[in-house]
Amino acid sequence: MLGGIAIGAFSVTVPMLISECVPSNLRDACVSCWQFMITLSILVGNAVCYGVRHSEGNGGYQIPIGLGFIFCAMLFLAILILPESPRYLASMGKVDEAHKALSRTVRMDPHSNYIDNEMREILNSIENDKALGEASWSEIFTGKPKMFQRIMIGIFTLSLQQLCGANYFFYYGTSLFTSLGSNDSFGTAMILSGVNCGCTIFGIFLVNRVGRRKLLFWGAALMLASFLIFASMGSFALYTDNNDPNGPVSAPIGRAMIFFACLYILGFATTWAPLAFVVVAEIFPQRIRSKGMALGTGSLWLWNFCISFFTPMITNNIGYKYGYVFSGCVLFSLFFVYFCIHETQGATLEEIDTMYGSGVKPWNSSKYIKEIQDMRNQDHQDTTSTEA
Numbered sequence: 001m002l003g004g005i006a007i008g009a010f011s012v013t014v015p016m017l018i019s020e021c022v023p024s025n026l027r028d029a030c031v032s033c034w035q036f037m038i039t040l041s042i043l044v045g046n047a048v049c050y051g052v053r054h055s056e057g058n059g060g061y062q063i064p065i066g067l068g069f070i071f072c073a074m075l076f077l078a079i080l081i082l083p084e085s086p087r088y089l090a091s092m093g094k095v096d097e098a099h100k101a102l103s104r105t106v107r108m109d110p111h112s113n114y115i116d117n118e119m120r121e122i123l124n125s126i127e128n129d130k131a132l133g134e135a136s137w138s139e140i141f142t143g144k145p146k147m148f149q150r151i152m153i154g155i156f157t158l159s160l161q162q163l164c165g166a167n168y169f170f171y172y173g174t175s176l177f178t179s180l181g182s183n184d185s186f187g188t189a190m191i192l193s194g195v196n197c198g199c200t201i202f203g204i205f206l207v208n209r210v211g212r213r214k215l216l217f218w219g220a221a222l223m224l225a226s227f228l229i230f231a232s233m234g235s236f237a238l239y240t241d242n243n244d245p246n247g248p249v250s251a252p253i254g255r256a257m258i259f260f261a262c263l264y265i266l267g268f269a270t271t272w273a274p275l276a277f278v279v280v281a282e283i284f285p286q287r288i289r290s291k292g293m294a295l296g297t298g299s300l301w302l303w304n305f306c307i308s309f310f311t312p313m314i315t316n317n318i319g320y321k322y323g324y325v326f327s328g329c330v331l332f333s334l335f336f337v338y339f340c341i342h343e344t345q346g347a348t349l350e351e352i353d354t355m356y357g358s359g360v361k362p363w364n365s366s367k368y369i370k371e372i373q374d375m376r377n378q379d380h381q382d383t384t385s386t387e388a
Contacts (some may be wrong), residue, residue: 011297016289019281020085021105023118025346028207031281032274036204039197039269041071042170046193050186087286087349090122098122125286125350139288140295145357147288153340154280154296160333161276162303164223165326166268169261170196171308172315177258188258195262199269211345211366212275216337219271224330226264231323233257238320245319272333282344285353338362343369 015031022030048064055063083105089098099119103110140151169192177188206215233253241247284292314322342365344352351372360368 008297008301011301012290012293015277015281016293017085019278019349020087020286020289021083021101023106025208027282028212028275028278028345029204031278032200032204032207035274035277036197036200039193039200039273043190043193043197046186046190050190053186086119087122087126090119091126091286095119095123121348121350125353137291140291143288145353150283150356151292151295153283154292155299156336156340157276157279158296158300159303160329160336161272162300162307163326163329164220164268164272164333165227165307165323165329166265166273167304167307168311168322168326169265172311177254191258192261192265195265196269196273199266200273203270203274206270207275207278208345211343212279213337213341213343213362213366215271216275216279216341217334219267219275220330220333220337222267223264223272224327224334226260226267227323227327227330230257230260230264231320231327233260234320234323279341279344282347282349282352283342283356286349345369346373 014034018030018034019027045064048067052060052063083101084097086098086102086105089095089101099110099115102118102122103115106114108115139147141148203215234257236243238249238253238257239245239247240250280293280296311322314325340362342352342355342360342362344355344365347355347369351369355365355368355372358368
């Protein structure tokens, strides 16, 4: 239970800290690296379990748990030297410390134009927040601009990341692929986690080049097609004896289903896995960001629990038709992305707040962000030419 509390706290604070510390042009890639480290940990965990699967005595569970203590100690030592969020320090009135933290984070001279401009935007945003007073929980329903809408976007985005069904493969991969006729279910789980980890690296390169909306939309489309095929093959073609779940399985169909499971993970790992955290870390103003992140992450872990708890019971009753439930959620996510998710690539957190206040529609947000970036680049050129 204590481990779960710690993981929940990190799920809220780490994406929030990253989004508040790094420059806007690197924010998406850096928050995506958080998801990459999660997938790398899953791969390492599966590799360790694969290595000790034949261990006698208590080594089969003591070795993985013991290695976990080592990584926890490394994390504890790293936190001791980690810079605090400059936005948090500024909001607490520690402007000089915020200036130093920002300079240290981006490794630039504290008196550079970039640092001065960033601090000016941060302080202006904080002053606007202070004029509105301290954020209360009731403000998630009544706050402006469009605070309730943003809260619901955060909750739905992280909920859909779970409801799209990725953990159906990750949590029950060993038993799932045993039923497909695989002789080495632990090895198959390693393949899935390896695909997940490798595709997340690919996603980090894509996220700063394609944009949030396009990646989330087309990622969901690939996931939908893969899951529909996977569920249909498992429901109507896998079992050779009159579709009897207790009968023999078709080896070619089983291998094809593993392929489409990997194709699904390709779509998930390059898009929804990292980008859900990126989107939610960006859409809230400073004064309510912690509450918004807490609600979004809480919904994620709630659905995570529901899927892990109810999946065995559901699959015992409807088998691979369970995939159609996840497919329906992925189909909903396509419409959700188009009508609800704003493009935020390259915009500062303060510019994103302004975009919501301006009433920009999600399908027009890419054009709005490009105009903001062009104006910012023009201002930078004017400042540079003036200094020259």
